Amino acid sequence: MIDRIHGLIAPLTARLSLALRVAILTTLAVAATLAAVSAMVFITVRAELEGSLDHSMLHRAKTAVEAGVTEATLNGYPPSALNLADVKVAVVRSGMFVDPTVPYIRDQEVSVSLGDLDHSLRTAKIDGTPYRIVAVQSGRGTALVLAQSMESSYRILDQLKLILWFTSIAGIAVAGLSGWVVATNGLRPVRRLTDATERVARTQQLDPIKVMGRDELARLTTSFNSMLVALDASQQRQRQLVADAGHELRTPLTSLRTNIELLTEASRNPERSLPEAHRAEIMSDVQAQLQELSTLVGDLVELARDEPMRRDPEPVDLADVVRHAVERVRLRAPGVAFDMDVKPWMVFGEPLLLERAVTNLLDNSAKWSPPGGTVQIRLRDGVLTVADEGPGIADADLPHIFDRFYRSSEARTLPGSGLGLSIVRRATDRHGGSVEARSPKSGGTLFTMRIPGVEDSSDARIL
Structure with missing residues (x-):
């Protein structure tokens, strides 16, 4: 049933703006709250009026019985005197009744006269007017009956009903207007974001939006x-x-x-x-x-690529990667010697990308090494160092050598694209490591690449 109602309402609400939907929901919530409160107030006031009237009539009836009101007493009063008091009085005796104003007597009052009930309370209409009828025992086989008009109480309830209707309608109107104003003002930043998004899609201009508030x-x-x-x-x-x-x-x-x-x-x-x-x-x-x-x-x-190509990482010994890279570079640089001393270091990564990064480091060192020079390669605890005997790197170029297409003035005369060292940094970043370069005072260039891993191959998969 709920799904069916939602299916009927959803197409209607989908056409409404968010601010209007918030205003409608606020109005409905306030309307439901006011309806519940108004019903509780009305029921409470009605019960209080009836309770107060019942208590007063019972008290008067018992007082009259204690004062010795009898049939003769009632017969001595003219009907007009009782009507002035807005009270109808009757005495029920042994199932029969004596009544100068012909009251409306039912089984409840008869039961009280017979002693089946101590007293009775009920509401009935006499000549089209609602009366509250009370009966109490006034002696053996008799009951005193009082009937008082409830017209004044009903008039109060009718006025209360009008007041509740008026306040509820006014409250719903105020709630709807307030909800619309609050939703409109509250969603203004959302509209600004929407306008900005549409402007970006339309003009391709990525201008920031002014931030207002701290919410x-x-x-x-x-x-x-x-x-x-x-x-x-x-x-x-x-x-x-x-x-x-x-x-x-x-x-x-x-x-x-x-x-x-x-x-x-x-x-x-x-x-x-x-x-x-x-x-x-x-x-x-x-x-x-x-x-x-x-x-x-x-x-x-x-x-x-903003995101590198996804490959399947696997445990790999960085020492084996370095050995393969040295064998490749040695074929391309036969005039350069390679002094290699590596220890096992297991990493969980991409072998091809790691080998390409190490190869680029070795190619760079071999390119700048003099004929007959030596490139020293060391791997200890995940720290790979590559040192050459070249002229070194100027201090002004050191901060930029890992940038794409960056080439120093000396490097522009040699083959290359300025991308090799960028790939090295990309590979180390992808494996959670780092790479740096410096020119020692003794000469040449020293590259240091760090890749997190473990010495034991059995622990490589927990990286």
Whole structure:
């Protein structure tokens, strides 16, 4: 039944604004409360009036009995005298009654005269007027009956009913108006948020909203502003990435196009054929540029994601990762020696990403090492250090070397895209670690990468 009522009401309320729904709910709640209070007041007052009248009539009836009111006494009073007192009096005797005003006698009063009841109370109409009828025993086989009009009490109840109706209607009207005003003012920040959201969707402008107050709506506005700031920062990073990527891609693409146009022109014009040595040199240059372009595109794809690609993490020995990375880099840098001393360190992570990060560190050190130089690699308690014998990094460049596309003035003359060390920091952050670089006074560059883990492989899965 409740589901059916909700099904009927839901389509109607769905078309109403939130402020109007709050006002309607407030009005209904106040209306229900006023109805319950009015009913309780009316019932209480009616019971109090009847109780007071019953107590008064019983007291008067018993007093009359104690004073010795008899049939003869009643017969001695003219009916007009009793009518002036707004009271009808009768005596019931042995089931019969003596009544100068012909009262309305029923079984209750007869039962009192017979001694079955001590007294009786009831309401009945006499000539269309409501009366409260009381009967008490006035002797053996007799009962004294008093009937008093309740017209004044009913008149009071009717006035009370009008007052309750008026106050209830006025209260409901005030509640509805107050609910509308409160809902309208209270939902103003929500409307501001709605307008701001629509403005962002329409204009793509991420301007923060002014925060007013310290309540929950103010916190909601603050959170929305934080979201706008984060979204704006994300857009700025994307625009910067596109601009930097365009700048970095322009050089290898231009070189590739020049070399390919040169080879194409030589193949079309036999008179301008290239010597075999020049042709081999150009083809080698093209292959190198393609390799550099492939690496650059792969790095861009990895760094362009706000969330890295989800892989399945697994327990892995960081020492094995370092060994594999050293073997790969040794093939690319045959003129550099690698002094490796690593101890087992189990981590729970992504082997390919970790190996790529370590490989980038080793590639960077090998690139800056002099011919015949040595790269020292140490792994102790999750701390990997890579030291080279190169010229070191200037103090002005140290804070920026892990930024995307950042290349020092010396590095711009060498192959590279400025993304390798960014991937290193991305990988360490993803595994809850850190990486830093410094230039010791003895020379060269020292990279320190920390990855949390354990020495025992049996505990790797609890990381």
